[in-house]
Amino acid sequence: MTYTFGLDTFGDRNSDANGQPLSHAETIRNVVEEGVFAEQAGADFFGIGEHHTDYFPMPAGDVVLAAIAARTERIRLGSAVTVLSSDDPVRVFQRYSTLNAISGGRAEVILGRGSSIESFPLFGYDLADYEELFEEKATLFAELLKGGPVTWDGKTRAPLLNQDVVPHTELGPFPAWIGVGGNPQSVIRAARLGFSLALAIIGGPPARFAPYSELFQRALEKFGRPPLPVLVHSPGHVAATDDQAKAEFWPRWRDIITQVAPERGFAVPTEESFDRETGPHGALYVGSPETVAHKIATNLRALGATRFDLKYGMPGLTHDQLMTNIELYGHQVIPRARELLGAPVTGPGPGSPVCRDGTNHDARTS
Helix, strand or coil: CCCEEEEEECCCCCECCCCCECCHHHHHHHHHHHHHHHHHHCCCEEEECCCCCCCCCCCCHHHHHHHHHCCCCCCEEEECCEEHHHCCHHHHHHHHHHHHHHHCCCEEEEEECCCCCCHHHHCCCCHHHHHHHHHHHHHHHHHHHCCCCEEECCCCCCCEEEECCCCCCCCCCCCEEEEECCCHHHHHHHHHHCCEEEEECCCCCHHHHHHHHHHHHHHHHHCCCCCCCEEEEEEEEECCCHHHHHHHHHHHHHHHHHHHHHHHCCCCCCHHHHHHHHCCCCCCEEECHHHHHHHHHHHHHHHCCCEEEEEECCCCCCHHHHHHHHHHHHHHHHHHHHHHHCCCCCCCCCCCCECCCCCEHHHHHC
8 A cells, every 4th residue: 555645834933043933924935945845855745724824824825835846846735725615716726727737747735614714704705604615616626627618606606607717737637635624524525526535633532533534435435436545634743852842842832722722612732631632642743753653654544544744833933943843754754654554665766865964864874
């Protein structure tokens, strides 16, 4: 079985070594460097999630991904997540078709309803229409992926009649996923429309999502569709030791979850809850490379998933800490997770991981 491993960011606002926040512009430039380095370190995918806040200043991830595409050759690039409910499916398709052209066929998109809802008032959408917006727009997006002229009618945007939507993709549709945070109807929708399934697990035991993976495959069969992959997206932070990773990540996690808790309905984290989430049965992948690799392998097996995307970073961490995280994830976590899963491990050669100083990792460790 083939397993793939990605890195996701929300453009978490960086701080300098003294704890002072960097500008939005510098944070965005840092994300470009992180995406380029993710390829050099050996990651398979780099994703950027849409957000519109001071602490996640990343409203146009596709633009940043295009900058990364121009400086990379192998790594797949995509959203993590695009809030389709408050966007125009035609424009989303056009932006990612353009990214697909720039990158030579490496684009992907993960579509979400919007668990972070700041985009709804920003773009004039009513939260009362939350479900209808996503259902209609996801249905239209599925039609756009088929290629060729599109005819569609609904309540949430102007109808299309035999409409040619450009740019056309060169090699068929690019991969598209629906992000799900625990709603079984969303799982069934993904199967009905032919999207792959992205499980966003940010709290509690990951194993509780196993029924969703099983439901997805049963629903695909019911709708007469072939099996499609499942990925897991979860937050984490990798450092040299478990203690270092927790010490760096905990205050940032505590602060951001406390800030968004009233809007998102989260419990305010405590040190006890953090220890539980970073333990073997929690949703946070925080620790040394060995600790994180074991947790990834365990949960990919339990969830019937073939891809893991680590949502790295938190507002307040430094760019240097994030680059170290990427380096350890690519050089140590991914090979170890593949080994634990019994999957082939990348050997020396052109695709071998590269260290931050530009040297070949395999050469340094042989």
